[in-house]
Amino acid sequence: MEWETVIGLEIHAQLATRSKIFSGSSTAYGAEPNTQANLIDLGYPGVLPVLNAEAVRLAAKFGLAIGATVSRRSIFARKNYFYPDLPKGYQISQYELPIVEQGSLTIRLDDGTEKVIGITRAHLEEDAGKSLHENLGDATGIDLNRAGTPLLEIVSEPDMRSAREAATYMRAIHQLVRYLDICDGNMQEGSFRCDANVSVRPSGEAKLGTRAELKNLNSFRFIEKAIEYEIERQIDIIEGGGKVVQETRLYDSDRDETRSMRSKEEAHDYRYFPDPDLLPVELDDAFIKEVEAELPELPWIKAQRFAEEFGLRRDDIDILTASRATADYFEAVAATLGDDPKLAANWVVGELSGALNRDGLEIEASRVPPHALGELLQRIKDGTISGKIAKEVFEAMWNGEGTADEIIENKGLKQITDRDAIEQLVDVTLSTSAEQVQQYRDGNQKVLGFFVGQVMKASQGKANPKQVNEILRQKLSDEAE
Amino acid sequence: MARQTLAQMSGALATGETTSRALTEAALGRIDGGDSELNSFINVCADEALAAADAADQRRAAGDAGPLTGIPIAHKDIFCTAGVPTTCGSRMLQDFVPPYDATVVRRLAAAGVVTVGKTNMDEFAMGSSNETSYFGVVRNPWDPDRSPGGSSGGSAAAVAAGLVVAATGTDTGGSIRQPAALTGITGVKPTYGRVSRYGMIAFASSLDQAGVLTVTAEDAAMLLQAMAGFDPHDSTSADAPVPDYVTALGEDLAGKRIGVPGEFFDDGLDAECAAAVRDALAVLEGMGATIQEISLPNIGLSVPTYYIVAPAEASSNLSRYDGVRFGYRHADAADLEEMYKLTRKEGFGAEVKRRIMTGTYVLSAGYYDAYYLQAQKARQLIAADFRRAFESVDIVAGPTAPTPAFRLGEKTDDPVQMYLNDIYTIGANLAGLPGASLPCGLVNGLPVGLQLIGPAFGEAAVLNIAHQYQQATDWHLAEPGA
Numbered sequence: 001m002e003w004e005t006v007i008g009l010e011i012h013a014q015l016a017t018r019s020k021i022f023s024g025s026s027t028a029y030g031a032e033p034n035t036q037a038n039l040i041d042l043g044y045p046g047v048l049p050v051l052n053a054e055a056v057r058l059a060a061k062f063g064l065a066i067g068a069t070v071s072r073r074s075i076f077a078r079k080n081y082f083y084p085d086l087p088k089g090y091q092i093s094q095y096e097l098p099i100v101e102q103g104s105l106t107i108r109l110d111d112g113t114e115k116v117i118g119i120t121r122a123h124l125e126e127d128a129g130k131s132l133h134e135n136l137g138d139a140t141g142i143d144l145n146r147a148g149t150p151l152l153e154i155v156s157e158p159d160m161r162s163a164r165e166a167a168t169y170m171r172a173i174h175q176l177v178r179y180l181d182i183c184d185g186n187m188q189e190g191s192f193r194c195d196a197n198v199s200v201r202p203s204g205e206a207k208l209g210t211r212a213e214l215k216n217l218n219s220f221r222f223i224e225k226a227i228e229y230e231i232e233r234q235i236d237i238i239e240g241g242g243k244v245v246q247e248t249r250l251y252d253s254d255r256d257e258t259r260s261m262r263s264k265e266e267a268h269d270y271r272y273f274p275d276p277d278l279l280p281v282e283l284d285d286a287f288i289k290e291v292e293a294e295l296p297e298l299p300w301i302k303a304q305r306f307a308e309e310f311g312l313r314r315d316d317i318d319i320l321t322a323s324r325a326t327a328d329y330f331e332a333v334a335a336t337l338g339d340d341p342k343l344a345a346n347w348v349v350g351e352l353s354g355a356l357n358r359d360g361l362e363i364e365a366s367r368v369p370p371h372a373l374g375e376l377l378q379r380i381k382d383g384t385i386s387g388k389i390a391k392e393v394f395e396a397m398w399n400g401e402g403t404a405d406e407i408i409e410n411k412g413l414k415q416i417t418d419r420d421a422i423e424q425l426v427d428v429t430l431s432t433s434a435e436q437v438q439q440y441r442d443g444n445q446k447v448l449g450f451f452v453g454q455v456m457k458a459s460q461g462k463a464n465p466k467q468v469n470e471i472l473r474q475k476l477s478d479e480a481e
Numbered sequence: 482m483a484r485q486t487l488a489q490m491s492g493a494l495a496t497g498e499t500t501s502r503a504l505t506e507a508a509l510g511r512i513d514g515g516d517s518e519l520n521s522f523i524n525v526c527a528d529e530a531l532a533a534a535d536a537a538d539q540r541r542a543a544g545d546a547g548p549l550t551g552i553p554i555a556h557k558d559i560f561c562t563a564g565v566p567t568t569c570g571s572r573m574l575q576d577f578v579p580p581y582d583a584t585v586v587r588r589l590a591a592a593g594v595v596t597v598g599k600t601n602m603d604e605f606a607m608g609s610s611n612e613t614s615y616f617g618v619v620r621n622p623w624d625p626d627r628s629p630g631g632s633s634g635g636s637a638a639a640v641a642a643g644l645v646v647a648a649t650g651t652d653t654g655g656s657i658r659q660p661a662a663l664t665g666i667t668g669v670k671p672t673y674g675r676v677s678r679y680g681m682i683a684f685a686s687s688l689d690q691a692g693v694l695t696v697t698a699e700d701a702a703m704l705l706q707a708m709a710g711f712d713p714h715d716s717t718s719a720d721a722p723v724p725d726y727v728t729a730l731g732e733d734l735a736g737k738r739i740g741v742p743g744e745f746f747d748d749g750l751d752a753e754c755a756a757a758v759r760d761a762l763a764v765l766e767g768m769g770a771t772i773q774e775i776s777l778p779n780i781g782l783s784v785p786t787y788y789i790v791a792p793a794e795a796s797s798n799l800s801r802y803d804g805v806r807f808g809y810r811h812a813d814a815a816d817l818e819e820m821y822k823l824t825r826k827e828g829f830g831a832e833v834k835r836r837i838m839t840g841t842y843v844l845s846a847g848y849y850d851a852y853y854l855q856a857q858k859a860r861q862l863i864a865a866d867f868r869r870a871f872e873s874v875d876i877v878a879g880p881t882a883p884t885p886a887f888r889l890g891e892k893t894d895d896p897v898q899m900y901l902n903d904i905y906t907i908g909a910n911l912a913g914l915p916g917a918s919l920p921c922g923l924v925n926g927l928p929v930g931l932q933l934i935g936p937a938f939g940e941a942a943v944l945n946i947a948h949q950y951q952q953a954t955d956w957h958l959a960e961p962g963a
Contacts, residue, residue: 039581043801045574045808046561046583046680048715078797080844082821089800140817142805271844273853276687276794278716 001239002203005231006211007166007196008158011173012151013183014127014191015058021126021150022049022092029189033132033143041148043087048277051076055150056281058182059099059124060291062152065180065298066119068103070288076124076278080271084142085129093153095272098123099281106300107172110164112314117169118157125151146190152182158197158208163227167220170194174220175299179324193218198227199244200234209234210244214251214258226251230258302327310334310341319349325363329370336374343377351391355398367398376404389413389461416463419471422455425463426471429454440476448472484958487646487700491548494541501541501551501595505534508553508597511644518625521638523558523616525598526565533595540593548703550593555648557636558599559606560586560691561680565596569682570604570614570632573802573809573828583680584712585649585691592707600648601635604830605799606656606684608632609902612893613832620889621664622961623927627886630660630902636694637664641961647695647704651681653688654787655881655906658918661694662881662930665920665959667947668694669701672938673913674719676705677712683798685791686717688910697957698919698947702726705940721938729941730948735769737946740874742777745905751884757922757929758880764953765878765946775870775877779862783907784900786863789843789856790911795833796840802828835896864912871936876946880905881918881930905932915940919947920956928959 020027023040040047063070077095100122106114127149132141154173160166174192177183185192194217199209214230217223229251234244248267249258297305299321306317306327320330326348334344352373356363368376376393379385385393385408396407408414416422429451430437440447448469455468493499509527516522530553537551561567561579568574582590590596603613611619611634619634621627622642629638633650637660640648650657652670661668670692681691691708695701706727711720741762746755766772804810804824811823829837843852870877882902892899909916914934921931931950935943951957 042806044579044581044806045567045569045577045682045801046579048679048717050714050716080797080800082800082803084803084805084817087801087806089803090797269846271797271841271846271849273793273797273844273849276685276717277683 003200003231003235004203004205005161005163005227006158006199006201006208007160007163007227009156009160009166009170010195010197011154011156011170012193013154013173013177013185015055015150015152016181016183017052017054017058017150019052020148021052021055021124023148025148027149029186029191031145033141033145035145037129037144037147041087041144043089049092049275051278051281052150055124056099056283057291058150058180059122059152060283060288061180061182061295062122062154062177063100063103064288064292064295065176066100066103066105068119068122069101070283071097071099071101072283073097074099074123074281076275076281077272078275081268083128084140085131085144085147087129087144087147091126091128092275092278093125094123097280105169105172105176107165107168109168115159115165117159120155120157122152122154125153127151158199163224163231166196166227167224170223171220172299175322179296179299181296187218190218194223196223196227198230198234200231200238210246212244212246212258213248215248215261217251222251222253225253225256226258229256233258296324310345312341312345316345316349319353320345323363329363329366332370333374333377336371337377337381340377340381343380344374347373347377351394355394367400368394372397372403379404379408383415383417383464384408385413385415386461386465389415392461413462416459417467419467422459422463422467422471423475425455425458426451426468426475429458430475437476448476451476484643484696484960485646486696487552487703488697490552490646491703494546494551495548501534501537501553502531504551505530505553505595505597508645512598512639515642515644516639519620519622519638519642519644520617521601521619521629521635521642521644522555522598523568523570523601523635524566526596529565530595530597533590537593537595547592549589549707551595552593552647553595553597553645554589554704555598555600555636555639555645556586556596557602557633557648557650559602559651559682560649561682562586562596562599565599567599567682568616569606570602570616571829571833572615574682575615575809577808579680581680584677584714585681585708587680588707589649589704594707597645600633600639603632603634603656604833605682605795606632606651606653606689607795607832607836609655609659609899610887610889610892611635611660612889613830615830618889621886623665623886626888627927628663628889630663630882630886632656632660633668633694634660637661637666637668640664640666640694640696643960647693647700649691650694651684651689651691652906652910652916653684653690653791654910655903657692657694658906658916658930658932659882659903661918662920662928662932663886665923665928665956665961666694666696667698667701667917667919667951667957668692669698669705669917669940669944669947670909670915671705671709671940672719672915673910674717675915675938675940676708677715677718679712679714683794685794686798687794688787688791690910697951698917698944699727699730699951701917702730702944702948705944709940719938724941726941726944729945732945732949733769734765734946734949737770737876738874739765739770739772739946740775740870740877741772742775742780742870742877742879744777744780745879749883749901749904750880751924753924754880754882754884754929757924758931761919761921761931761950761954762878765950768949768953770946773874775874777863777866777870777877777908779859779866780908782859783863783911784904786856786859786911787903787907788839788900789852790860792836792840793844793853793856794840796837796844799829799833799837804828832896860911863908867908867912867914867934867936875942876939877934879932881932882906885924885927885929909934913937915943917943917947919950920959921950921954922956923959928956
């Protein structure tokens with residue numbers, strides 16, 4: 001039987017506010033346990049939450065970017081359950097009236113086609129703390145530094161049909177929140193994580209199958225693998241005559257499998273009700289307009305502009321627009337260079353990305369700033385150096401040895417374009433390679449490459465390769481006559 | 482000898498007739514001598530109080546004193562006090578010492594008020610008789626076999642017995658007004674949002690409001706002046722100016738329209754209490770007010786509505802008492818779940834557990850619509866009744882409680898009978914309105930309360946009418962055992 005997979009994602013993006021959503025504690029990552037938890041985060045008797053206006057602004061920004069309705073009135077509710085890292089015994093979240101409703105995001109599939117993924121809602125909520133088990137013996141430690149960190153939970157429609165699509169959508173949301181500067185997207189630190197609802201049904205069937213919720217998929221690779229495993233598991237169950245049960249499952253990346261965490265029967269009754277400690281969030285048109293004006297050029301609009309303005313290939317555009325910083329870097333290089341965006345694109349996608357990866361740096365921390373790279377490329381354009389020498393210069397720049405011009409000067413890398421000088425090198429090469437010259441004369445044209453290599457070597461790579469080719473051909477054919 | 486009022490103390494401090502040190506020592510002495518029977522205090526903080534009194538006296542000497550500087554009062558043990566145990570009447574918080582002051586405490590301290598101790602109360606403010614306190618019942622100074630009412634029973638008894646001149650309280654369904662009525666003192670619950678709830682341990686967040694228990698309406702006005710106003714720590718506190726309550730006290734009653742809801746004079750109201758309230762209304766009429774019958778057609782829904790909304794919120798508010806971070810913890814549980822269960826089983830009393838269970842039930846999947854949502858609708862109807870009433874009257878008046886103080890143990894076996902004691906007070910909480918109770922007579926030697934309810938943020942009108950009534954009568958000066 002043919003099976004169709006149905007996937008919906010719930011993505012938790014930690015909002016990039018300095019303080020927590022309902023208290024003044026810092027949200028900075030990595031502090032000593034419980035040093036960033038004040039009385040409000042600890043849920044002390046008598047304390048009250050006060051909403052962080054910045055969290056609302058960031059959520060509204062996301063809503064506007066996905067063409068959603070930003071609710072003029074949204075409500076915080078309490079989600080009640082007991083857990084040691086949930087200090088109040090309830091999580092403040094949004095339930096019936098979330099701040100963002102009904103948006104969508106268009107993703108580009110591997111075959112180049114586009115697909116619109118519906119986004120049902122995005123709501124604000126507070127994160128819980130963490131339970132620590134390491135080096136504590138039988139005891140469990142509680143770290144409440146993360147408790148109260150603002151999250152935007154982005155809930156998609158069940159619109160995805162494969163693990164690959166789900167990962168593509170997750171990447172697109174990741175790209176968007178970073179463009180909007182509302183989330184740092186750091187998946188290792190848990191700033192961006194995902195739960196997936198997965199079900200299968202016979203192809204053509206309209207009714208959805210029973211779903212399993214996969215928890216805490218914190219990398220693009222894991223989400224794909226976890227869903228793939230889960231699809232197979234569900235199909236095996238059904239084809240074996242069994243029934244998929246509705247449950248929450250945890251993905252174990254070490255074993256590459258999903259495991260049951262709790263069944264529907266064990267599911268909490270969260271007893272949601274409006275939080276009486278917080279007033280409804282009321283937003284007016286002026287606020288919405290203000291946030292709208294703050295929206296940056298969105299990734300898909302930038303990609304379209306790069307195609308139209310620079311005539312770049314789609315694959316390069318995808319890399320160059322992956323983050324705002326990359327796109328900005330590229331545009332700065334292109335601007336310095338003037339009229340050769342493709343050269344700029346090749347270098348950003350090639351040499352620069354390679355160097356950044358090698359050193360594990362983000363582009364913002366590049367050792368070669370965009371204008372410096374632009375100047376280097378300018379030297380290729382004006383014939384001062386060859387592309388190959390440019391790579392050497394780039395390495396030197398990366399190592400902090402100076403500007404492109406300084407390095408070219410100091411290392412004497414300026415390209416030799418003087419015809420007499422090149423002719424001299426060619427003559428020396430030909431006079432010491434009688435055997436190869438004979439081969440060439442016997443009709444083996446491939447030997448030309450050998451001569452080019454010898455001349456370039458003799459010039460320490462500085463001879464203009466075009467001229468070397470030209471002169472070699474000319475001399476060899478002269479001698480042949 | 483008539484009771485001394487806070488206003489008189491303030492005057493005596495201003496003229497140098499007395500000092501805060503003297504007043505505070507006297508209060509501590511009275512508590513020491515007179516409270517063993519009443520049990521109105523859970524903790525007395527003599528050292529802190531005397532230090533604060535000396536600071537107040539120095540402040541006065543430096544010419545920096547306000548009307549409240551140096552006045553010793555007590556706080557209901559629901560308000561967090563930095564460094565001073567705050568139990569909320571519960572075993573759960575028996576050893577809890579807050580690291581911070583509630584806004585109410587902070588504001589009064591800033592005005593120079595001296596805190597002598599923390600008063601007894603029903604556990605987590607859940608009760609109408611002060612019998613649910615883990616720290617024992619409070620006795621009514623008018624008759625030690627009777628309840629002072631609750632949940633602010635300790636504050637009421639302490640003021641009624643003259644141990645302190647005033648005390649703070651909280652009122653979720655009548656917890657200031659009913660004990661004030663049962664102990665013959667003045668109690669004022671402001672509009673929801675008028676006084677910050679920050680640092681006040683939550684029972685039912687949409688209903689809780691801090692207020693005062695005093696000898697006179699004037700005393701209440703003086704304290705509220707310092708307590709009221711917007712607090713950035715409480716999102717539900719009102720960002721609206723606070724009028725001058727003391728100045729408003731003097732207004733003439735001529736032309737004031739007082740509405741009396743027929744529903745408040747039902748079969749459940751003791752006939753002699755009804756007569757005392759009618760007499761009080763006649764006094765107000767004699768002073769120029771007009772009395773008109775009004776109707777609050779949905780007020781009968783108050784008690785059932787309240788006993789859905791309040792437990793629902795409480796069940797969530799009390800989830801934080803899990804033994805993990807503060808408060809009581811069952812020490813040797815086998816696992817997490819057992820630790821939760823035993824901590825809460827042993828840390829909470831029966832009435833608190835009853836309300837947590839009720840609240841959990843009404844919020845549960847499948848019951849939410851039938852209970853919680855219906856209750857919210859009923860709440861809207863009750864609030865609308867009051868809004869309609871205030872289109873034609875300035876104040877609503879009636880009894881505070883159906884009977885004078887009842888005997889200890891009389892209602893403990895029947896929660897519904899206990900809940901019905903708040904039948905006249907709950908409406909103001911559900912509608913978020915300011916209310917007061919004033920002594921208006923004695924029935925068989927026990928005080929009876931007249932309740933006044935004002936429109937939202939109409940504390941000035943409530944205090945004005947209360948003060949004018951107290952200018953014409955002296956029920957508020959009657960003392961137990963006198």
